[in-house]
Amino acid sequence: MNLSYWEYKTWLSDIDFTIVGSGIVGLNCALQLHKRFPKAKILILEKGFLPQGASTKNAGFACFGSISEVLSDLERHSEEEVVALVEQRWKGIQLLRNNVGDNSMDFQVHGGHELFLNSADELYQKCENRLAKINSLLKSVYGADAFHLGPNTFDFNKVKENYITNIFEGQLDTGKMINALLQLVHQAGIKILNSITVEGFSERVAGVDIKTNLFEFKSKKLLIATNGFAANLINEEVKPARAQVLITEPIQNLAIKGTFHFDEGYYYFRNVGNRILFGGGRNLDFKGEETSQFGCSKQIQGHLKKLLKEVILPNTPHQIDLRWSGIMGVGQQKKPIVKQIANHVYCGVRLGGMGIAIGSAIGKDLADLME
Numbered sequence: 001m002n003l004s005y006w007e008y009k010t011w012l013s014d015i016d017f018t019i020v021g022s023g024i025v026g027l028n029c030a031l032q033l034h035k036r037f038p039k040a041k042i043l044i045l046e047k048g049f050l051p052q053g054a055s056t057k058n059a060g061f062a063c064f065g066s067i068s069e070v071l072s073d074l075e076r077h078s079e080e081e082v083v084a085l086v087e088q089r090w091k092g093i094q095l096l097r098n099n100v101g102d103n104s105m106d107f108q109v110h111g112g113h114e115l116f117l118n119s120a121d122e123l124y125q126k127c128e129n130r131l132a133k134i135n136s137l138l139k140s141v142y143g144a145d146a147f148h149l150g151p152n153t154f155d156f157n158k159v160k161e162n163y164i165t166n167i168f169e170g171q172l173d174t175g176k177m178i179n180a181l182l183q184l185v186h187q188a189g190i191k192i193l194n195s196i197t198v199e200g201f202s203e204r205v206a207g208v209d210i211k212t213n214l215f216e217f218k219s220k221k222l223l224i225a226t227n228g229f230a231a232n233l234i235n236e237e238v239k240p241a242r243a244q245v246l247i248t249e250p251i252q253n254l255a256i257k258g259t260f261h262f263d264e265g266y267y268y269f270r271n272v273g274n275r276i277l278f279g280g281g282r283n284l285d286f287k288g289e290e291t292s293q294f295g296c297s298k299q300i301q302g303h304l305k306k307l308l309k310e311v312i313l314p315n316t317p318h319q320i321d322l323r324w325s326g327i328m329g330v331g332q333q334k335k336p337i338v339k340q341i342a343n344h345v346y347c348g349v350r351l352g353g354m355g356i357a358i359g360s361a362i363g364k365d366l367a368d369l370m371e
């Protein structure tokens with residue numbers, strides 16, 4: 001496309017920082033760059049008409065790791081590393097709350113509950129036996145005992161009598177959160193161009209030439225925040241992982257409140273007002289879900305529907321309203337990749353399933369790589 005002199009001059013010249021991706025990482029990165037360099041010209045390029053990865057598709061859990069996840073992490077990491085992981089999520093949520101404000105994203109704390117299927121005897125025993133030890137390990141993060149044993153008050157079916165609850169976990173309205181961040185970015189005078197796909201870049205001595213589906217331009221620095229789509233632009237150890245969810249129609253007198261997970265975190269659900277949002281099942285087809293194509297599979301959606309009826313709402317009539325998917329970025333290691341990859345190019349990717357908790361901090365860390 002031939003752009004006009006005016007278009008180049010107003011939107012695409014003298015760019016100091018170009019960010020690819022307007023998810024939670026890209027938006028927080030832009031805000032931090034603006035804070036540090038108030039006069040800099042910052043541009044965000046986004047391939048979707050809205051952010052189109054995971055940040056507007058997720059379940060909105062403000063979570064820090066269930067007890068079984070903490071125990072599983074302890075098998076592969078030192079105690080210090082596990083405490084650091086949980087602390088990063090905890091501090092990340094506090095940063096998000098400070099930046100966006102609780103009201104703007106409907107942030108609520110009703111606890112995060114881990115349910116154990118009746119068949120998961122061994123896992124349940126292990127978690128119950130180690131409860132006190134894990135509470136004491138994580139006391140430096142939470143300042144109090146986070147995990148508590150509680151009865152199955154919501155009448156879930158086929159699960160153990162008790163849940164293990166992290167009393168500090170919360171939930172938020174994903175759409176409101178991203179909308180609030182977009183507003184902050186606009187207020188800061190940062191430009192976002194939507195429906196623009198960055199197709200490649202090449203370094204020059206003083207900056208980067210950036211090629212998009214519609215035009216080419218120059219920027220002093222390029223910051224890549226494309227998470228599950230990172231492999232299209234850079235060569236880092238991050239793979240796409242699709243996650244599928246559904247949401248019910250409103251359910252009269254729904255008592256369920258809070259965030260819940262079961263089967264070692266492979267399934268998760270929460271109330272959204274008087275609806276249930278339910279997702280997971282990637283473990284049914286890991287290979288098939290290693291894709292950056294949006295879509296819902298019959299196998300996974302069928303299983304979600306079955307578990308919704310049999311475990312979550314066994315005695316409550318319900319209808320499914322919507323089904324959708326989002327694309328996460330995962331790797332062998334849980335740690336995100338935040339680093340400089342060339343003289344003028346940087347990335348902040350591989351957020352896994354915890355991007356709400358850590359996305360604000362990763363965006364800030366990415367911006368703080370600039371000298």
Ligand SMILES: Cc1cc2nc3c(=O)[nH]c(=O)nc-3n(C[C@H](O)[C@H](O)[C@H](O)COP(=O)(O)OP(=O)(O)OC[C@H]3O[C@@H](n4cnc5c(N)ncnc54)[C@H](O)[C@@H]3O)c2cc1C
Pocket residue numbers: 020021022023024025026045046047048050051052053054055056057058059060061062063196197198199225226227228229232233242243244245279325326327328348349350351352353354355356357358359
């Ligand atoms: C169904 C689902 C449920 C989840 N639930 C939770 C949860 O409850 N709690 C939690 O903490 N985390 C959850 N996550 C994970 C969390 O949503 C992600 O970790 C987080 O949103 C990642 O943010 P990001 O900014 O790194 O990536 P994204 O939000 O994916 O942003 C990347 C952006 O880059 C754009 N892009 C990609 N390539 C290009 C290109 N070449 N040119 C231009 N733009 C490009 C994409 O369109 C996208 O908007 C969930 C994820 C999914 C999918």
